[in-house]
Structures are given as structure tokens and as C-alpha cells.
Amino acid sequence: MLQIKDIHKQYKTGDFVQKALDGVTLNLRDNEFVAILGPSGSGKTTLLNIIGGLDRYDSGDLVINGTSTKQYRDRDWDSYRNHTIGFVFQSYNLIPHQSILANVELALTISGIPRSQRRQRARRALAQVGLGAHVHKKPNQLSGGQMQRVAIARALVNDPDIVLADEPTGALDSDTSVQIMELLKEVAKDRLVVMVTHNPDLADQYATRIVNLRDGRIIDDSDPYIIDESEAAPAVHRTMGKASMSFGTAVALSFNNLKTKLARTILTSFAGSIGIIGIALILSVSTGVNNYITAIQRDTMTAYPISIDAKSWDLQSLLEESAANANGERTKDHKHDAVYADDSSFTQASTLTSSIAENNLTAFKQYLDDPDSEIQQYVGSNGIHYSYDVKFSVISRDPNGTLVNADGVDFGDDTGSMSSMMATKSGSMSSMSDVTAMQMSMVTGETDENAAPSSFGEIMPGESDSELISPVVTDNYKVVSGTWPAAQDEVVLVADQNNEIPLSTLYELGLLPASDYDDLMKRLDDGEKIDEQTIRLDYDQVLNQQLYLIPACDQYVRGDDGLYSYVGDDAERMAELVDNGTAMPLKIVGVVRPVEDADAANIDGSVGYTHALTDYLIDHTNQSAVVADQQADQTRNVLNGMTFSPSDDATKVADARTYVAGLGVTQKAQLAAALAAQAA
Known part of the structure; x- marks a missing residue:
């Protein structure tokens, strides 16, 4: 039973309000043929749509077999339309590219009925409407009356309780209309049929009940159905369930639809593919450019890393002041009536020494290592690496x-490297730069004694501790012979783009006879023009060269007085360290050169070693005898016997004499020049 209780429906367009239904109340029996008549705009189709769940009422209630629809959700309405209602429209609404059998099956497909049952029930419904012999025809192969019969079969195939027909004969001729009405009359014997029509003759002839509407109200009902509301059970809300269609069925229907409109599908796909390809190209170009920029930034930061030293000074201010002095741009505010002193050299030295700043690297390292530090978001894939100024000597x-x-110095002669020789020749011209250099050494405490050879440099390690060499390095260098170092006692020789090594480095590594190099240096000292030298070394000759590394701590030997003396400039003692196994053998395991257009050829020096050697030297130094003795006696310098904090002036004088007595001739000369410059 279907109950329509005080249904109101109105449509608003701006300020205009159109009442479609105004308090319609109607009770419909389970099996009767109800015809709704009325002029255009009386609300007939609106009432039919509300009964079928195609439209929603504003107020009132629609009760279906004792179930109220006030709280229905979209899913409930979908299930109600699919299982309870069968629709027959004036325009048929058949799918043109499918057979009439497939059109009728569609309603069962949405209901989730198995395929075998769908086909059987669809054939039976078509047979009931007299189209059993036309099941494989398309809608365009049928007449208007036949298509309306298909629509009726589609409405009946789900065996609905209610069949709604909106002007089912409006597009048909008289004879065909009679056939359709006869069919609907037959259907109404076991279910409720509600028909909207403008034809009162057909309504009088076939309908069992006629309801007249005007201006949204019922003005006449030929056979009203009165229900005693006091005896009827109150309407309650019940969930109608849901309609279902399998994913495979949905895909199959979509595929069939595309197949029947192949040309349009191809054109649409082609147009869509152009858009998709265009977006993909834009994204790929954007991603490529961004990756390229990121790679350039990474390579640039690798080639020019941010380096922070324990002590630093304002080099820019020093260079600007030196340039001003050299160009005569520095002026004095005094008259030209006498001779005045030029203190620019001292001002320059003062600028240098006053700009020296000490960085708290301990606190800064803690800041860098803190995982919660803000700087972590700016750290690249290469991470943060720490380098230590380890001291060692390499002999061969x-x-x-x-x-x-x-x-650069061989123990048997006074031969020096080219750079040392040039520094000596320029040093014969006394200048303030010598004094400044000495002052820098005194202020910062940095001296060349025991310094690591300038031709040796640490190779940047990878992100993990086990990765001795960063991929940035291996990507920018090509191994021309051998391999990359894989242990602490292995090094690699670094050539330039032309496979060349500085002549001085070949001498320092023992690959060039000292006598030949000494001859070149003497000829250069005599002012003789040196012709271009072509010296060729086979890779095997380079890889077979044996090097020996002696840590700085092993170059201090304890004397009978308990003090340690430096033996690094004593050829016999250094040879003894090699012979007795104190020195570590170093093996040249490979020769590398920068790749073409290398962006980050950042190995500093002609010989590269890994951080494994640095870690070994730090551990070895911490365990050495000279360090152990110095840690045991923290009041006295174990190298010269001087106290770190003299208690009186006499002790300070004695310590100063001891210090000066221990200096070499060159160091004494530099100290005297510095003191003389300060006293002037």
C-alpha cells in the first residue's frame, strides 16, 4: 500500500514561488489502475516523480507499505526506485546501440542479478509484451509502439510493486495507444499502476480509478481509499538496502558503449592524450630543470665547500688596504712642511693581527650534530664532514x-722544491711581508714544522662511515690505472686533464732522481732559461713506487733528560724509523684524472688519501709516548722543558732563553726581524 500524506512541493526562482503540490493526500491500493488527469501545470508529473522517488517533497510524508520516507538517504531512494518502481516514459529512453534484450537486462544488471537469470527474465518480459521474436533487434529497427512495449517490459522485468507511466501513449497513434493501454490494464491486475494522461477517454475506458488535479490539489477521486488512521500502525523508517553492480559489469557496459561510438572515442582519446602528453612533457621538463639546478648547486657546494677553521681573519679588509697602499689612494691629513713617517706597513700588520678571531668549534660541532638543530634542513645529501690537520711526513x-x-727536501743535500727556492730568492729582499708572516705564525701558533706535505690531501668521504670516497668524487674523476684507495695505507695519484703531475711533486715522491731535480734548480738559480721538459713515467713505475709515512708523534725521541727532541730533519734517524718498521708503508694503488667538464674536481693535492688514514693518525697520536708523557705532566712542556705558567720573571727569562736556543738559524733570523720591526 502507498500512502501520500499532505505532500507539499514548491519551486523557487528568485523571488517567484510556484506551488506544484499543495497538501495532496492520497491512499493507493496494492493492485489498481489509477489515472491522474488534469490540465498542464496542475502537478500531475510532479506527483508522479515524487511517488517514483525522482523528486523530493518539501513537507508531508510518503509511506510505502508502512515505511516512512522522511529519513531516506540517497542510497535508500536508489534502492526504492530499483526494486519497487517500474518507469514507463513517453520518450522510451532506450539505449540505441544495444539490443532490446540488453536494454531490458540493464535494470536487472543494476540490481545485481546473475547473468543467466537476467537473460531468462528479460526474454520472458519481452514475450509478455509480444516482442519475443525481436529480442536481438536494435531500437531503431522497431516502431514507436514496439519501443513503448520494450519500455514496459523493462519496467516489469524487476517485478516491481508499482508501475508509473507518464503519458505512455502521447507519441503513439490511436490503434497503438489502445494496444499499450490493454497491456497496462493487464499489468494492473496484480500490481499498482499509476498513469498520468491528458486523454480522459482512455482513462475512463481502462482505469479503475481516476484522480483529477488542479493547481496542485485533488479536486476529484472516483474511488477513494479511506484508511482508519487510528487502527493503522504508525509509519516507521526502514533501510531499503542498496542497488549493486559488479565492477566487471560496469567495465563491460562502458566498453560496449565506447565500442559502439568508436570514431568519437578515438577522437576523444586522441585529444585527451595530447593534453596528457603535454602535461607529462611540462612535468618532465620542470623536473629535469629542477634536478639540473639541484645538481649544479650540489656540485658547486662540493667544489667550493663552506670551510670553517679554528682561527680566521678578515682577508678582504687586508687586501683592500694593501690595494689602496699600492695604488696611492691612501692619503694623510698633514701639511707638506716636513718629513713624516709612513706607517702603512705597520697599519697593515695591525689590521691583520686585530682581525684574527678564534671560533668555538667545539660548540659549533655540537650544534651541527644535534638532530633537532635548524641547520639540518639545509644539509645536502653529502652531509657534513670534519677534516683534521694531521701532521705527518712521507719519505721515499x-x-x-x-x-x-x-x-720538498732531500736529506742528503740542500736541494729544495721550486716553491721553496722561489720563496728563498724573494726572501733576500727584506720587506714587511716577511715580518707579517712571522707575526701570523706567532699569533696563530701555526708553523710548518711537522706539517703534512702540501702535495697530500684528504679525499672527501661518503655519507656513511664505511664509504671511504664520496660518489661526488668518483663521478668527477676517471681511474686511468689501478683502483681507488680502499684502506688506510693506500693512496691515489691525482693527475690533471693532460695526465700531468707537477715536476716538484714527482721529485717529492721519489719518482724523479734528486740529482736531476737539483740540476734544474741550480740552472734556474743561475738565471738560465729552462727548455720544456718531457718526462714520461709508465703507470707501473708509478704504482710500484714505495712510500713511507711517519706520524709527527714518532718523530720526537725521548732523551736522557726526559725531554723529547725532533729528529724529522735527521736523515739517519728518519732512515732508522723506516728500517725498524716504525714508518707505515704507503701504496699508490691508482692514478686518476678529472673527467671532461668536471664540475667538482676537489681533491686538494697531487696525492689523495682517505679519512681512514686520518682516523688512524689521530688514534696513533693519542696513544704515542710523547702525548702520554705530556698528559702526565701538564705543567711543563716535554719538548723544551719550559713551564706553561711561569711563577716569576726569572723563570720567564730562563724559558725564553731556552726557547730561543732551541730555534734553528732561519727561525732565529725571522724572530729577530719581527722584534726589530716592532721596536722601530
């Missing part, structure tokens, strides 16, 4: 057996 023997130190 040249092809003639001469012991050579990698710092």
Missing part, C-alpha cells in the same frame, strides 16, 4: 736510492 727513495722527504 728516488731511483738512485737517495732518501727524499715529500715536503
Whole structure:
């Protein structure tokens, strides 16, 4: 039973309000043929749509077999339309590219009925409307009356309780209309049929009940159905369930639809593919450009990393002041009536020494290592690496057996490297730069004694501790012979783009005879023009060269007085350290050169070693005898016997004499020049 209780429905367009239904109340029996008549705009179709769940009422209630629809959700209405209602429209609404059998099956498909049952029930429904012999025809192969019969079969195939027909004969001729009405009359014998029509003759002839509407109200009912509300049970809300369609069925229907409109599908797909390809190209170009910029930034930061030293000074101010002095831009506010002193050299030295600043690297390292630090978001994939200024000497023997130190001095002669020689020649011209250099050494405490050879540099490690060499390095260098270092006692020789190594470095590594290099230096000292030298070394000759590393701590030997003396400039003692196994053998395991257009060829020096060697030297130094003795006696310097904090002036004088007595000739000369410059 269907109950329509005081249904109101109005449509608003701006300030205009149109009442479609105005308090319609109607009770419909389970099996009767109800015809709704009325002029256009009386609310017939609106009432039919509300009964079918195609439209919603504003107020009132629609009760279906004792179930109120006031609280229905969209899913409930979908299930109600699919299982309870069968629709027959004036325009048929058949799918043109499917057979009439498939059109009728569609309603069962949405209901989730198995395929075998769908086909059987669809054939039976078509047979009931007299189209059993036309099941495989398309809608465009049928007449108007036949298509309306298909629509009726589609409405009946789900065996609905209610069949709603909106002007089912409006587009048909008289004879066909009679056939359709006869069919609807037959259907109404076991279910409720509600028909909207403008034809009162057909309504009088076939309908069992006629309801007249005007201006949204019922003005006449030929056979009203009165219910005693006091005896009827109150309407309650019940969930109607839901309609269902499998994913495979939905895909199959979509595919069939595309297949029947192949040309349009191809054109649409082509147009869509152009858009998709265009977006993909834009994204790929954008991603490529962003990755390229990121790579350039990474390579630039790798080639020019941010380096923070324990002590630093304002080099820019010093260079600006030196340039001003050299260009005569520095002026004085005094008259030209006498001779005045030019203190620019002292001002320059003062600028240098006053700009020296000490950085708290301990606190800064804690800040960098803190995972919650703000700087972590700016750290790149290469991470943060710490380098330590480890001190060591590397010695070797040249092809003639001469012991050579990698710092550029062979122990058997006064031969020096080209850079050392040029510094000596320029040093013969006394200038303030010598004094400044000495002052810098005194202020910062940095001296060249025991410094690591300038031709040796640490290779940037990878992100993890086990990765000795960063991929940035391996990507920017090509191994021309051998391999990359894989242990602490392995190094690699770094050539330039032309496979060339500085001549001085070849000498320092013992690959060039000291006598030949000494001859070149003497000829250069005599002012002789040196022709271009072509010296060729086979890769095997380079890889077979044996080097020996002696840590700085092993170059201090304890004397009978308990003090340690430096033996790094004593050829016999250094040779003894090599012979007794104190020195660590170093193996050149490979030769590398920068790749073409390398962006980050950042190995500092001609010989590269890994951080494994740095870690070994730090651990070895911490366990050495000289460090242990110094830690045991923290009041006295174990190298010269001087106290760190003299108690009186006499002790200070004695310590100063001891310090000066321990200096070499060159160091004494530099100290005297610095003191003389300060006293002037």
C-alpha cells in the first residue's frame, strides 16, 4: 500500500514561488489502475516523480507499505526506485546501440542479478509484451509502439510493486495507444499502476480509478481509499538496502558503449592524450630543470665547500688596504712642511693581527650534530664532514736510492722544491711581508714544522662511515690505472686533464732522481732559461713506487733528560724509523684524472688519501709516548722543558732563553726581524 500524506512541493526562482503540490493526500491500493488527469501545470508529473522517488517533497510524508520516507538517504531512494518502481516514459529512453534484450537486462544488471537469470527474465518480459521474436533487434529497427512495449517490459522485468507511466501513449497513434493501454490494464491486475494522461477517454475506458488535479490539489477521486488512521500502525523508517553492480559489469557496459561510438572515442582519446602528453612533457621538463639546478648547486657546494677553521681573519679588509697602499689612494691629513713617517706597513700588520678571531668549534660541532638543530634542513645529501690537520711526513727513495722527504727536501743535500727556492730568492729582499708572516705564525701558533706535505690531501668521504670516497668524487674523476684507495695505507695519484703531475711533486715522491731535480734548480738559480721538459713515467713505475709515512708523534725521541727532541730533519734517524718498521708503508694503488667538464674536481693535492688514514693518525697520536708523557705532566712542556705558567720573571727569562736556543738559524733570523720591526 502507498500512502501520500499532505505532500507539499514548491519551486523557487528568485523571488517567484510556484506551488506544484499543495497538501495532496492520497491512499493507493496494492493492485489498481489509477489515472491522474488534469490540465498542464496542475502537478500531475510532479506527483508522479515524487511517488517514483525522482523528486523530493518539501513537507508531508510518503509511506510505502508502512515505511516512512522522511529519513531516506540517497542510497535508500536508489534502492526504492530499483526494486519497487517500474518507469514507463513517453520518450522510451532506450539505449540505441544495444539490443532490446540488453536494454531490458540493464535494470536487472543494476540490481545485481546473475547473468543467466537476467537473460531468462528479460526474454520472458519481452514475450509478455509480444516482442519475443525481436529480442536481438536494435531500437531503431522497431516502431514507436514496439519501443513503448520494450519500455514496459523493462519496467516489469524487476517485478516491481508499482508501475508509473507518464503519458505512455502521447507519441503513439490511436490503434497503438489502445494496444499499450490493454497491456497496462493487464499489468494492473496484480500490481499498482499509476498513469498520468491528458486523454480522459482512455482513462475512463481502462482505469479503475481516476484522480483529477488542479493547481496542485485533488479536486476529484472516483474511488477513494479511506484508511482508519487510528487502527493503522504508525509509519516507521526502514533501510531499503542498496542497488549493486559488479565492477566487471560496469567495465563491460562502458566498453560496449565506447565500442559502439568508436570514431568519437578515438577522437576523444586522441585529444585527451595530447593534453596528457603535454602535461607529462611540462612535468618532465620542470623536473629535469629542477634536478639540473639541484645538481649544479650540489656540485658547486662540493667544489667550493663552506670551510670553517679554528682561527680566521678578515682577508678582504687586508687586501683592500694593501690595494689602496699600492695604488696611492691612501692619503694623510698633514701639511707638506716636513718629513713624516709612513706607517702603512705597520697599519697593515695591525689590521691583520686585530682581525684574527678564534671560533668555538667545539660548540659549533655540537650544534651541527644535534638532530633537532635548524641547520639540518639545509644539509645536502653529502652531509657534513670534519677534516683534521694531521701532521705527518712521507719519505721515499728516488731511483738512485737517495732518501727524499715529500715536503720538498732531500736529506742528503740542500736541494729544495721550486716553491721553496722561489720563496728563498724573494726572501733576500727584506720587506714587511716577511715580518707579517712571522707575526701570523706567532699569533696563530701555526708553523710548518711537522706539517703534512702540501702535495697530500684528504679525499672527501661518503655519507656513511664505511664509504671511504664520496660518489661526488668518483663521478668527477676517471681511474686511468689501478683502483681507488680502499684502506688506510693506500693512496691515489691525482693527475690533471693532460695526465700531468707537477715536476716538484714527482721529485717529492721519489719518482724523479734528486740529482736531476737539483740540476734544474741550480740552472734556474743561475738565471738560465729552462727548455720544456718531457718526462714520461709508465703507470707501473708509478704504482710500484714505495712510500713511507711517519706520524709527527714518532718523530720526537725521548732523551736522557726526559725531554723529547725532533729528529724529522735527521736523515739517519728518519732512515732508522723506516728500517725498524716504525714508518707505515704507503701504496699508490691508482692514478686518476678529472673527467671532461668536471664540475667538482676537489681533491686538494697531487696525492689523495682517505679519512681512514686520518682516523688512524689521530688514534696513533693519542696513544704515542710523547702525548702520554705530556698528559702526565701538564705543567711543563716535554719538548723544551719550559713551564706553561711561569711563577716569576726569572723563570720567564730562563724559558725564553731556552726557547730561543732551541730555534734553528732561519727561525732565529725571522724572530729577530719581527722584534726589530716592532721596536722601530
